[in-house]
Amino acid sequence: MNRVLVPLAMEAAAPLLGAQVHSLEGQTMGTTWQVRWAGHTMAVTAARVRAAVQDALDLVVGQMSTWLPGSDLDRFNRAPAGSVHTVPEAMAEVLQAACALAEWSGGAFNPAAGALVNLWGFGPSPRYTDAGFEPPSDAAVRRAWAHTDWRALRWDAMHRQLRQPGGVLLDFSAIAKGYAVDLVSRRLSAMGLPHTLVEVGGELRGHGVRSGGQPWWVDLEAPPLAPGQPAGPATRVALHGLSVATSGDYRRVFEHGGVRRPHTIDPRTGQPLANGLASVSVLHTECLWADAWSTALCVLGQEEGMTLATAHGIAALFVQRERDGQLTETLTSAMQELAE
Numbered sequence: 001m002n003r004v005l006v007p008l009a010m011e012a013a014a015p016l017l018g019a020q021v022h023s024l025e026g027q028t029m030g031t032t033w034q035v036r037w038a039g040h041t042m043a044v045t046a047a048r049v050r051a052a053v054q055d056a057l058d059l060v061v062g063q064m065s066t067w068l069p070g071s072d073l074d075r076f077n078r079a080p081a082g083s084v085h086t087v088p089e090a091m092a093e094v095l096q097a098a099c100a101l102a103e104w105s106g107g108a109f110n111p112a113a114g115a116l117v118n119l120w121g122f123g124p125s126p127r128y129t130d131a132g133f134e135p136p137s138d139a140a141v142r143r144a145w146a147h148t149d150w151r152a153l154r155w156d157a158m159h160r161q162l163r164q165p166g167g168v169l170l171d172f173s174a175i176a177k178g179y180a181v182d183l184v185s186r187r188l189s190a191m192g193l194p195h196t197l198v199e200v201g202g203e204l205r206g207h208g209v210r211s212g213g214q215p216w217w218v219d220l221e222a223p224p225l226a227p228g229q230p231a232g233p234a235t236r237v238a239l240h241g242l243s244v245a246t247s248g249d250y251r252r253v254f255e256h257g258g259v260r261r262p263h264t265i266d267p268r269t270g271q272p273l274a275n276g277l278a279s280v281s282v283l284h285t286e287c288l289w290a291d292a293w294s295t296a297l298c299v300l301g302q303e304e305g306m307t308l309a310t311a312h313g314i315a316a317l318f319v320q321r322e323r324d325g326q327l328t329e330t331l332t333s334a335m336q337e338l339a340e
């Protein structure tokens with residue numbers, strides 16, 4: 001049995017008689033992007049669409065990449081203790097959301113967790129894939145943890161000012177892809193393309209309809225099942241004015257001494273997640289929020305995550321690994337409302 005999720009309200013979308021679906025793709029942020037749009041070929045050329053997408057992605061990378069030396073984020077991370085920086089507008093938008101979610105989640109989501117992320121081999125260097133990479137000692141974790149207080153950044157949204165307390169490393173990898181999806185989607189809409197599906201590294205946002213009046217249907221990424229286990233229900237979403245993001249313990253993970261070390265860190269303990277959550281998918285109108293919430297709920301785990309998501313009316317699907325290897329699913333009521 002498949003589960004189908006559809007938005008509660010449908011925009012009145014003009015039927016696209018004779019329109020075709022076009023597609024472009026490329027690489028960004030260490031992953032891939034894909035843009036699909038329904039329209040008449042003559043309306044907007046593929047070259048113009050590619051240029052607009054590239055421009056939006058370059059803006060996000062230039063401001064928020066941990067990997068690009070000289071990005072605004074990289075310069076902040078290297079800045080001396082006590083220095084105050086005016087951050088560019090897009091970065092400010094992301095930081096504002098990230099700090100709000102850090103507060104709501106009691107620090108489970110933390111945009112200042114870069115020192116811990118690096119220590120566990122998930123930053124630029126060292127990499128957990130390097131030969132001879134060893135998990136850090138408790139003392140090293142404690143030292144890095146001392147530089148992860150997002151409140152010490154004294155974020156001043158009004159003046160877009162941020163203070164480097166000394167050694168704090170911002171990491172927007174849990175939210176910037178979602179923001180990039182939003183930005184690309186908005187730019188395409190401003191170019192006169194209302195029927196689009198935008199994807200960056202598995203985070204998606206859909207608008208309008210494809211030809212034939214059908215919404216953009218996408219299948220949620222499902223965690224792999226243990227061998228011999230019956231497949232759970234596949235979940236299909238109509239991305240009509242909706243975004244979806246998934247965080248999970250099965251991508252970018254290493255094993256050490258029989259323990260799985262996924263790339264998401266619980267900043268409250270300084271350790272990679274070990275709460276048995278295989279994945280969390282979140283639906284939201286904004287992909288920035290879908291991306292950030294899916295990471296936050298992953299860190300919080302099913303019980304705490306369900307409570308916080310429910311309090312904020314977030315549509316979330318939790319997939320938990322049980323002790324016997326079975327996967328069980330839990331949906332918040334906002335997610336249940338979308339299920340047919």
Ligand code: AMP
Binds near residue numbers: 172265
């Ligand atoms: P995502 O795939 O969106 O869940 O983002 C995971 C990435 O976000 C990791 O590779 C880290 O770079 C970063 N990260 C890890 N733990 C956290 C956390 N607790 N809060 C915010 N970002 C994190």
Ligand code: MG
Binds near residue numbers: 245
């Ligand atoms: Mg995320």
